[in-house]
Amino acid sequence: MPSARARTAPVGRFRRAAVPLVLCAGLTVGLTACAGPDPDEGTNGVGKLSAPEIEREARTAADAAKAVRLAGTLVSKGGTFKLNMRLKQNGATGSVTTKNSTFELLRVGDALYLKADAGFWSHEEEGDGKPSEADTEAADKLDDKYVKVPSDDPSYRQLRGFTEMDQLLRGLIGLHGEVVKGDRDQIGGVRTVKVKGGAEGQGGTLDVALEGSPYPLQFARGGGAGLVVLSEWDKDFPLAEPDREETLDYGRQLPRT
Numbered sequence: 001m002p003s004a005r006a007r008t009a010p011v012g013r014f015r016r017a018a019v020p021l022v023l024c025a026g027l028t029v030g031l032t033a034c035a036g037p038d039p040d041e042g043t044n045g046v047g048k049l050s051a052p053e054i055e056r057e058a059r060t061a062a063d064a065a066k067a068v069r070l071a072g073t074l075v076s077k078g079g080t081f082k083l084n085m086r087l088k089q090n091g092a093t094g095s096v097t098t099k100n101s102t103f104e105l106l107r108v109g110d111a112l113y114l115k116a117d118a119g120f121w122s123h124e125e126e127g128d129g130k131p132s133e134a135d136t137e138a139a140d141k142l143d144d145k146y147v148k149v150p151s152d153d154p155s156y157r158q159l160r161g162f163t164e165m166d167q168l169l170r171g172l173i174g175l176h177g178e179v180v181k182g183d184r185d186q187i188g189g190v191r192t193v194k195v196k197g198g199a200e201g202q203g204g205t206l207d208v209a210l211e212g213s214p215y216p217l218q219f220a221r222g223g224g225a226g227l228v229v230l231s232e233w234d235k236d237f238p239l240a241e242p243d244r245e246e247t248l249d250y251g252r253q254l255p256r257t
Helices: 004-033 051-064 133-142 154-161 165-173
Strands: 067-076 079-088 091-097 102-108 111-116 145-148 179-187 190-197 205-209 216-220 226-231
Touching: 051 165, 051 179, 051 190, 051 205, 051 216, 067 165, 079 165, 111 154, 133 145, 165 216, 179 205, 190 216
Parallel strands: none
Antiparallel strands: 067 079, 067 226, 079 091, 091 102, 102 111, 111 145, 179 190, 190 205, 205 216, 216 226
């Protein structure tokens, strides 16, 4: 009859062998975990899509939104514009800065108002020389007052363009060239995925949110033609025409900006 020592020896050897196996199993799990978390974990899943699909999702989300804040710089043939506008379908409010001046815009429906300091209203055009004393006095009265822009004024269409949500978004979200998928990033603490027009972003680079709705959060225009950040999507804000005591009539064609 085998001794107790003989009977327990295989059991002991088995237990000793099992310990490394358990450790190896744990190590395997650990190594698998160390391979890195799933970059799409906890996201809206847009990052798994192709570049054209991501762009389409961003457009759809933007089209459905009722409001947005747009802040940044745009460079065009007409000059450089720095915008900080809150936009929605029936109007907008915010500021525009050009090479010569800064002014505020307020649009409620078709009614468009401009507010600026006296320097804006006395702004001399090329070749005109210094503003007259009468012009200076008028400018002082208009200082920090809302002026309703007549719809037949040549400036009306240009100024209104800064307040049109759909028009601005169409121009900003559109990528040119073959759309390719870029790197992951963060804009305002929100994870994003980039889609680019061309391999180097020659046709623009759009950052699309990976959290919540796939809103476009940043757009870099190709060729260094501007960078804008889009935020406060679908957050409504009040719009009302200014009180009468805040409003004055310019009385003639607005100065060019």
